[in-house]
Each structure stands twice: as C-alpha cells, then as structure tokens.
Amino acid sequence: AQKITQTQPGMFVQEKEAVTLDCTYDTSDQSYGLFWYKQPSSGEMIFLIYQGSYDEQNATEGRYSLNFQKARKSANLVISASQLGDSAMYFCAMRVSMKTSYDKVIFGPGTSLSVIP
C-alpha cells in the first residue's frame, strides 16, 4: 500500500542556515509524483515544490530544493538560508494514479519546523 513517512515530528534551525526535512515513500507504481506543502499556523496549504518519478533532475524552486533518491524512495526537502517566516508545518505528499479517472494524493504526518533568530 502507498505510504508517506516523515520521521521528524519537530525540527529547529538557526536563521540563515539550511535545513533538510526527511520524507520516504512506499509505492509499487512506476509513475507517481511527490509534493511538498507548507502549512503555517493559519492552516492554509501552500504548494512548494513537485518532483515527478521520471524526472532525472532534482526539482528546485527558489530556496527550496528536493533531494530525490528514487532507489531509496526518499524525497527530502532542503530549505536554504532559512527565514523566520519558514516556521510552519511541512507535509510531504504523493500523487497516486488510481485505476479510475482521478488521482489520489496522500500525505505524511508532517514535520514542524521552527526557525530560531
């Protein structure tokens, strides 16, 4: 069965330093997509970055990069030059193609990141 694991319930990082948030996934599908979302205290879900299973290069979006290791089934998020506004919950998610006309998106339990000034 498909599953997302995030083993770090909480992380602390000093402002301006880089931090890596871990994500491992389990799927038998050959085609899938991996996402990272940020959820600040307001509750909204903010899309950060996407990596397709067939993408050979790691995805990057500004200060966010995804360290994709397909053989190890890991998709870690790296945030460079952390800012105070980066303090939030971070969710790793996976798009799973179903046999019917829709795709399912499943989420990991999340990592709470706190940036220390």
Add this chain to the structure above:
Amino acid sequence: SQTIHQWPATLVQPVGSPLSLECTVEGTSNPNLYWYRQAAGRGLQLLFYSVGIGQISSEVPQNLSASRPQDRQFILSSKKLLLSDSGFYLCACPPRGVNTEAFFGQGTRLTVV
C-alpha cells in the same frame, strides 16, 4: 486558475448538532474534489472524493457524509456531531496531470464541544 472557497472558516458546534460545510470551486469545470480532515498536530486524512455530480466515494468509515449537488459544489455533512469530529477540514482539487499540484481551500476549523 482554480480557486477553492470554503465556509465557514471557523465553527464551534455542540455534540449531537448537525453539520454542513460547503466548498465551491471557480476557474475549472468538472473537477474531482476531495475532503480531507486534519486532527490537531497531525497529517491530512482523506475522507471523501468525488469525480462528478452525485458521485461520492468514502475512504474511511465515519460519522460524516458528503454530497455533490452541483459540478462545482461539494458539501460535508453530519446529522449528529461527535467530539472526535473536531479538526481542520480541507476541500481540495487534486492534480489534473503531470507537474501539477493539488489546490486547497482555506479550510474550516471545527470544534465540537
């Protein structure tokens, strides 16, 4: 681009009372729609998905139900709320294809007292 509206933003309801949360979608037609629930400090649990009007599938057995009366409207309901129904409810539109993300509404924070 797609926009998902949810209301109300917050809700406090007594145990045993009914519930109706509404989600509407703009900027797309015939969307697939999801209801997720997030318990405090936890991840998102998929509750229902809908691929069209009147078509609802449930992911987990629970006290809640969902309906899709119109193409861009998705409603989450309960006849009698339980304390365990408290949480943050998110309506979402799943990815339409490769390299697209899921879109989320702003969420409804429900507290059952």
